[in-house]
Amino acid sequence: MPGPKDLDPSASPRALLGAELRHAREKAGLSQDDLGQRLFVSGSFIGQLEAGTRRMVPEYARLLDEALGTEDFFQRNCGAAAKSKYPEHFAEAAETERNATAIREYASMLIPGLLQTPAYARSVCRAYQPTALEEAIEELVVARMERARILDDPTRPMLWAVIDEAAVRRVTGDRAVMAEVLRHIAGLTRRNRAIVQVLPFDAGAHPAMQGCVKLMDFGDAPPVVYLEGVGTGRLEDDPATVARYRLYYELLTASALSPEKSLVLIETMAQDYAHEEHL
Known part of the structure; x- marks a missing residue:
């Protein structure tokens, strides 16, 4: 060790x-x-x-x-x-990802937090807490954007995200918000700062249908996997568990569109949302 x-x-x-x-x-x-x-x-x-x-x-x-x-x-x-600025079930995972050398994430129903824009994050946080004060929502948005600053480093961590097509097509906020977040993802991809694949509807059943999966690797510590559901989440470091979810992730990447085809879909959807916004 x-x-x-x-x-x-x-x-x-x-x-x-x-x-x-x-x-x-x-x-x-x-x-x-x-x-x-x-x-x-x-x-x-x-x-x-x-x-x-x-x-x-x-x-x-x-x-x-x-x-x-x-x-x-x-x-x-x-x-x-x-002490943490993040929800209790996510605090440890959010703090852990700052030390990761590589992050592989599958998101089923929303854009992963590290790829979100402030407007998209605000819409998601408001959906989670419809009666919260504006100040509370803004604190969550600021915390999420601070998390994303790890991508300001040009090379570390390596981020590889598989996004379900449902997250790309579900209008979160409004069409202008969707156009912005998809352009943001396309920009990160074109700058070679993230690898993004879209898992299409026609891929059928897959091993992560019941939730989100985040695998994290470190230069000086064993890997972990974070498993998240609605209002719940846990980190697992058991080697057999991590290996099982790594296999699941590999199966997802094999079923997803290639990064090149995913970029085409993302940019096309961004254009469609922007056009619909002005109709």
Whole structure:
């Protein structure tokens, strides 16, 4: 298993907590696997905590304090590291994707968050929370756009998205909003910043029909998969589970239109939406 990287403790509370965990573990003379056994988790999970790719929750903070003899250090500090601007079920996944070297995502009924525009995101957030205050919706939109800033880096992470045709044809917001978000996706594709495929209706049944799947790879930690439903989501790092969903994703890419044909469809739909808006 690769050793944990050196972390900048000033980068974030999670980075500080990960650095302290590594220090305490090494001081106790334990390997990641040794400590994992005491918490009934994998050594790779401990490595992800140390690398800052997983969020420490109170249950594990208590067990770490007990296993490492750190009194209540991790329990006192995990709260600050766990604070997030994202919904609870998505917070860990959103924070984890910032450290990913590669993200592969399938979205069934909407454009993936990393590819959304503010107007599209606003329409989605309002649909989720029809009675929320405007300020609350705007906070969600700002947080989503901040997530997308990881694509400002010209090469990392590698983003590969498979979007169901339903998401392309479902008018979210209005036709002007759809034209804008599809042009945005086409622009990212043409700049070689994202690989995007559309899964057409005529592809038939497929293994991810019941939800969204996000696979994330890291340079210094094992891969994880994030599985999401309506108002729910969870990260899985079990190797067999990750491998199964990686196979599912490969099957999706095989059934989807090629990136070239997908780009043609996306740009054509953007033009159609723009034209319909002016009729």
